[in-house]
Amino acid sequence: VIVLFTNYGENRMQGRKSIITLTTDFGTKDPFAGIVKGVILGINPEAVIVDLAHEVAPQNVLQGAFVLMAGSRWFPQGTVHMAVVDPGVGGKRRPIVIETNTGFFVGPDNGVLSWAVNNTDTSKIVEIKNPAYMNRTISSTFHGRDIFATVSAHLSNGLSISELGPQIDDPVTIQFPKPEQTEGEIHGEVVYIDHFGNLVTNIELPKGSPVNQVVIGKMKITRISKSYDEGRSGELLAIVGSTGYLEISVNLKNAQQEIGARIGQNVLVRL
Amino acid sequence: VIVLFTNYGENRMQGRKSIITLTTDFGTKDPFAGIVKGVILGINPEAVIVDLAHEVAPQNVLQGAFVLMAGSRWFPQGTVHMAVVDPGVGGKRRPIVIETNTGFFVGPDNGVLSWAVNNTDTSKIVEIKNPAYMNRTISSTFHGRDIFATVSAHLSNGLSISELGPQIDDPVTIQFPKPEQTEGEIHGEVVYIDHFGNLVTNIELPKGSPVNQVVIGKMKITRISKSYDEGRSGELLAIVGSTGYLEISVNLKNAQQEIGARIGQNVLVRL
Amino acid sequence: VIVLFTNYGENRMQGRKSIITLTTDFGTKDPFAGIVKGVILGINPEAVIVDLAHEVAPQNVLQGAFVLMAGSRWFPQGTVHMAVVDPGVGGKRRPIVIETNTGFFVGPDNGVLSWAVNNTDTSKIVEIKNPAYMNRTISSTFHGRDIFATVSAHLSNGLSISELGPQIDDPVTIQFPKPEQTEGEIHGEVVYIDHFGNLVTNIELPKGSPVNQVVIGKMKITRISKSYDEGRSGELLAIVGSTGYLEISVNLKNAQQEIGARIGQNVLVRL
Numbered sequence: 087v088i089v090l091f092t093n094y095g096e097n098r099m100q101g102r103k104s105i106i107t108l109t110t111d112f113g114t115k116d117p118f119a120g121i122v123k124g125v126i127l128g129i130n131p132e133a134v135i136v137d138l139a140h141e142v143a144p145q146n147v148l149q150g151a152f153v154l155m156a157g158s159r160w161f162p163q164g165t166v167h168m169a170v171v172d173p174g175v176g177g178k179r180r181p182i183v184i185e186t187n188t189g190f191f192v193g194p195d196n197g198v199l200s201w202a203v204n205n206t207d208t209s210k211i212v213e214i215k216n217p218a219y220m221n222r223t224i225s226s227t228f229h230g231r232d233i234f235a236t237v238s239a240h241l242s243n244g245l246s247i248s249e250l251g252p253q254i255d256d257p258v259t260i261q262f263p264k265p266e267q268t269e270g271e272i273h274g275e276v277v278y279i280d281h282f283g284n285l286v287t288n289i290e291l292p293k294g295s296p297v298n299q300v301v302i303g304k305m306k307i308t309r310i311s312k313s314y315d316e317g318r319s320g321e322l323l324a325i326v327g328s329t330g331y332l333e334i335s336v337n338l339k340n341a342q343q344e345i346g347a348r349i350g351q352n353v354l355v356r357l
Numbered sequence: 358v359i360v361l362f363t364n365y366g367e368n369r370m371q372g373r374k375s376i377i378t379l380t381t382d383f384g385t386k387d388p389f390a391g392i393v394k395g396v397i398l399g400i401n402p403e404a405v406i407v408d409l410a411h412e413v414a415p416q417n418v419l420q421g422a423f424v425l426m427a428g429s430r431w432f433p434q435g436t437v438h439m440a441v442v443d444p445g446v447g448g449k450r451r452p453i454v455i456e457t458n459t460g461f462f463v464g465p466d467n468g469v470l471s472w473a474v475n476n477t478d479t480s481k482i483v484e485i486k487n488p489a490y491m492n493r494t495i496s497s498t499f500h501g502r503d504i505f506a507t508v509s510a511h512l513s514n515g516l517s518i519s520e521l522g523p524q525i526d527d528p529v530t531i532q533f534p535k536p537e538q539t540e541g542e543i544h545g546e547v548v549y550i551d552h553f554g555n556l557v558t559n560i561e562l563p564k565g566s567p568v569n570q571v572v573i574g575k576m577k578i579t580r581i582s583k584s585y586d587e588g589r590s591g592e593l594l595a596i597v598g599s600t601g602y603l604e605i606s607v608n609l610k611n612a613q614q615e616i617g618a619r620i621g622q623n624v625l626v627r628l
Numbered sequence: 629v630i631v632l633f634t635n636y637g638e639n640r641m642q643g644r645k646s647i648i649t650l651t652t653d654f655g656t657k658d659p660f661a662g663i664v665k666g667v668i669l670g671i672n673p674e675a676v677i678v679d680l681a682h683e684v685a686p687q688n689v690l691q692g693a694f695v696l697m698a699g700s701r702w703f704p705q706g707t708v709h710m711a712v713v714d715p716g717v718g719g720k721r722r723p724i725v726i727e728t729n730t731g732f733f734v735g736p737d738n739g740v741l742s743w744a745v746n747n748t749d750t751s752k753i754v755e756i757k758n759p760a761y762m763n764r765t766i767s768s769t770f771h772g773r774d775i776f777a778t779v780s781a782h783l784s785n786g787l788s789i790s791e792l793g794p795q796i797d798d799p800v801t802i803q804f805p806k807p808e809q810t811e812g813e814i815h816g817e818v819v820y821i822d823h824f825g826n827l828v829t830n831i832e833l834p835k836g837s838p839v840n841q842v843v844i845g846k847m848k849i850t851r852i853s854k855s856y857d858e859g860r861s862g863e864l865l866a867i868v869g870s871t872g873y874l875e876i877s878v879n880l881k882n883a884q885q886e887i888g889a890r891i892g893q894n895v896l897v898r899l
Contacts, residue, residue: 105398107391113823114385114656117699120649120680124703127647127676131704134398135678136406138391144824145880157388160502161395162402173880176855226855228870231702281384282415313447313497328499338416338444376669378662385656405669407677409662428659431773432666433673552655553686584718584768599770609687609715 101132104242105161108135109154109169109198110230111142118228122168122235125221129239138167145173147198151260152278154191155201156329161189167202168230168238169193176226181214181233182257183247190247192238194229197260204262215251265289272355274332276302276347283340287353289332299356300324302334305345320344372403375513376432379406380425380440380469381501382413389499393439393506396492400510407432416444418469422531423549425462426472427600432460438473439501439509440464447497452485452504453528454518461518463509465500468531475533486522536560543626545603547573547618554611558624560603570627571595573605576616591615645674646784647703651696651711651740652772653684660770664710664777667763671781678703687715689740690891693802694820696733697743698871703731709744710772710780711735718768723756723775724799725789732789734780736771739802746804757793807831814897816874818844818889825882829895831874841898842866844876847887862886 106126112118119140126133138157142150150171158167165188172179172194180195186206191199195213214220214233219240221232237250265274265288274289291297291310300307307324310332317323317337322345327333332355336344377397383389390411397404409428413421421442429438436459443450443465451466457477462470466484485491485504490511492503508521536545536559545560562568562581571578578595581603588594588608593616598604603626607615648668654660661682668675680699684692692713700709707730714721714736722737728748733741737755756762756775761782763774779792807816807830816831833839833852842849849866852874859865859879864887869875874897878886 103402105395107395109388111824114679115681115683116822117651117680117695118823120678120699121702123678124647124649124699124707127678128702128704131645131676134402136391136394136398137385138388139386141386144882153388157391157395160392160399162399165395174855174857177857225868225870227867227875231870280387281389282382313445315445315448325498326496328496328502333498340415374673376666378666380659405673407662407665407669408656409659410657412657424659428662428666431663431670433670436666551658552660584716586716586719596769597767599767599773604769611686 101130102243103132103134105134105136105165106238106242107138107158107161107165107167108140109138109142109150109157109167109171110140111144111146111150111171112140112230114140118230121231125231125235126239129236130242133239133242142171145171147171147173147196148260149278150198151201154198155204158191158202159188163188165189166238166241167191168234169198169202170230170234171198172196172229175229180254181229181237182254183212183214183237183241183250184208184257185210185247190241192234192241195258197258200257200259201262210247211254211257212247213251213254216249219245219250263288270357272357274353274355276349276351276353279342279347279349283336283342283344284327285334285341285347286327286329287332287334289353289355290330291326291332291355292357295357297324297355297357300332300334301354301356302347302351303345307334314338372401373514374403374405376405376407376436377509377513378409378429378432378436378438379411380409380413380421380428380438380442381411382415382417382421382442383411383501385411389501392502396502396506397510400507401513404510404513413442416442418442418444418467419531420549421469422472425469426475429462429473430459434459436460437509437512438462439505440469440473441501441505442469443467443500446500451525452500452508453525454483454485454508454512454521455479455528456481456518461512463505463512466529468529471528471530472533481518482525482528483518484522484525487520490516490521534559541628543628545624545626547620547622547624550613550618550620554607554613554615555598556605556612556618557598557600558603558605560624560626561601562597562603562626563628566628568595568626568628571603571605572625572627573618573622574616578605585609643672643674644785645676647676647678647707648780648784649678649680649700649703649707649709650682651680651684651692651699651709651713652682653686653688653692653713654682654772656682660772663773667773667777668781671778672784675781675784684713687713689713689715689738690802691820692740693743696740697746700733700744701730705730707731708780708783709733710776711740711744712772712776713740714738714771717771722796723771723779724796725754725756725779725783725792726750726799727752727789732783734776734783737800739800742799742801743804752789753796753799754789755793755796758791761787761792805830812899814899816895816897818891818893818895821884821889821891825878825884825886826869827876827883827889828869828871829874829876831895831897832872833868833874833897834899837899839866839897839899842874842876843896843898844889844893845887849876856880
């Protein structure tokens with residue numbers, strides 16, 4: 087008796103079930119994100135492809151870095167995270183892969199990957215050079231399709247990153263803006279503004295030190311709320327957001343519109 | 358010799374192939390929807406996740422209820438429908454699951470689920486209380502990630518809703534606005550406006566009673582069209598839309614822009 | 629000896645793993661695209677559904693044709709491509725399927741499919757008439773749900789297109805605008821503008837003939853760039869884009885906004 091079967095999609099080099107996330111500035115009007123998926127599925131028909139966001143502002147590497155950092159940490163170990171916000175496409179910037187204890191990060195070497203790998207153990211970084219894992223023809227304007235999609239798909243098939251090219255140790259990194267802490271004060275800034283208009287800061291509140299005041303522009307908030315609905319409709323709130331950072335919100339309204347805030351704006355916490 | 362093995366992904370507690378739909382006001386700029394998917398796939402790698410809509414206007418529970426009602430009915434029996442339009446997140450509103458003969462409805466107890474279950478047989482409603490089926494840390498601002506995603510994933514794995522918490526019988530419901538019918542007249546209203554600008558009303562035309570006139574604002578329409586292209590370009594049409602309700606449209610144009618309509622606007626049908 | 633197993637998802641009529649792409653003007657605010665997916669998954673639970681784009685401008689058949697052409701070619705052979713930009717829904721236009729050596733193209737017979745099949749070998753075209761492969765009730769406003777989704781799902785299950793209806797040989801086609809070439813000059817036009825504001829033309833540069841000048845409106849560009857970052861920030865560039873056609877771009881900015889271009893605008897290449 088010979089029972090011969092292929093355990094569909096498990097533990098094979100080709101067609102392995104694994105997750106690939108996409109973070110891009112491609113938008114959704116054009117077929118760009120769909121094309122990336124077509125290329126991936128041609129190499130790994132079992133890939134589970136998840137959009138993290140395609141609405142990063144065009145060429146805004148910082149915003150892409152934030153979205154990838156905030157999103158990638160919620161995916162299972164081994165996930166392949168492809169991020170393409172790539173103003174230097176076709177030029178001298180290197181295409182790279184960073185392997186960490188959480189998964190793989192694939193994209194241009196312009197810092198877009200750097201915040202996501204900040205709190206991980208990085209085991210290896212390579213420059214993608216091996217044409218065997220790229221499309222046959224490489225355009226100078228769409229490496230998302232011709233290099234990053236193919237490499238992500240091959241990684242999801244179980245390819246070792248050593249096959250992709252030489253190891254490097256000098257990737258471009260963007261410093262995540264650190265708040266300054268003086269006695270009794272934390273000086274931070276707005277680092278991201280979400281779809282609801284919530285202002286995400288770079289401030290993590292110290293445990294055990296009650297907050298006296300949060301100041302943004304001319305507005306002062308005198309306590310940290312536990313939930314949005316503690317405030318009256320339209321009231322300015324300070325709250326620890328879902329990323330763990332302090333956020334400024336307006337109950338049932340859009341804080342960005344209400345107080346005219348912008349990325350980089352100073353936020354002061356008085357303990 | 359009998360070799361009997363489990364058909365990949367079917368009838369297992371862990372990793373069962375089943376559908377989870379998402380209806381939210383998260384938008385697509387931020388990684389929120391992607392994070393929800395990462396959490397789900399960490400619990401059920403076989404889940405098939407379908408976006409119903411993430412563009413519900415922020416905190417607009419009525420719009421979310423309509424989208425969920427209109428969309429959920431087209432999915433196979435047993436689908437898990439997660440809807441998160443949740444201005445009360447982190448406050449006192451309960452997280453709930455409604456099990457019906459069509460599937461599972463997971464979300465905050467603020468009425469967002471209520472229209473979708475109107476024409477189903479509800480077998481059980483529970484308040485989600487069991488921390489075993491939530492994230493280890495529960496934020497006060499993102500229950501979509503910390504409670505509803507995890508619960509939806511476990512339900513898709515075959516978990517009985519009884520495991521989630523105590524049964525309740527007093528969920529918050531929103532009344533679907535019913536048209537008033539007097540002799541020869543139906544007084545309804547616009548309940549939804551779609552992407553094309555079509556005005557969806559709450560009026561179902563009675564069979565066998567020919568329509569004499571449809572009135573909206575100062576505009577009068579004297580017949581029910583069978584298709585958009587019966588009208589000249591720019592002509593105002595009354596048509597039975599894909600939801601079964603009477604809709605006001607403008608051929609090849611946007612009715613909302615053309616006639617300045619809004620949700621709640623009166624629509625009169627003279628039979 | 630009884631060996632009993634179902635090879636999950638492979639080579640079965642029902643529930644075959646295959647790809648269905650969606651190109652529509654449905655937008656993402658309403659549950660329309662999600663409903664199409666629900667209908668498909670009810671017929672083929674193994675279908676892998678990929679959004680090419682749902683942001684085609686309402687009823688813009690030309691834009692839909694371009695998106696489908698540019699996107700569909702990057703998918704594996706056998707993919708089912710469903711395109712619904714359908715101002716004539718419910719009227720006299722025929723629902724059709726085109727089978728080619730690359731896959732299946734499903735949609736209204738208004739030309740939206742015609743550019744995508746231009747460079748393929750078409751083996752057969754049928755008018756969809758068999759109600760066995762449609763929803764039980766056919767609305768007059770949402771054939772995407774009631775006809776095209778069901779047909780696409782059945783095709784992904786392996787159905788022969790001959791089962792769908794009679795063969796036809798007169799599908800509506802839209803001529804792709806061809807550039808005019810005179811001695812030393814190519815007269816083309818802008819045929820698509822992408823999310824980044826890049827102006828995609830219908831001009832393919834002849835090999836071996838160096839370009840002397842590219843003229844759009846009052847702007848002149850004197851060379852073909854190899855990548856965006858060859859230009860200074862804000863500089864107007866001519867570049868061979870990812871579709872293979874000449875594109876006009878502005879480094880790090882939006883060319884459409886910078887120079888006020890529109891679809892159909894003349895572009896002249898002097899060799």
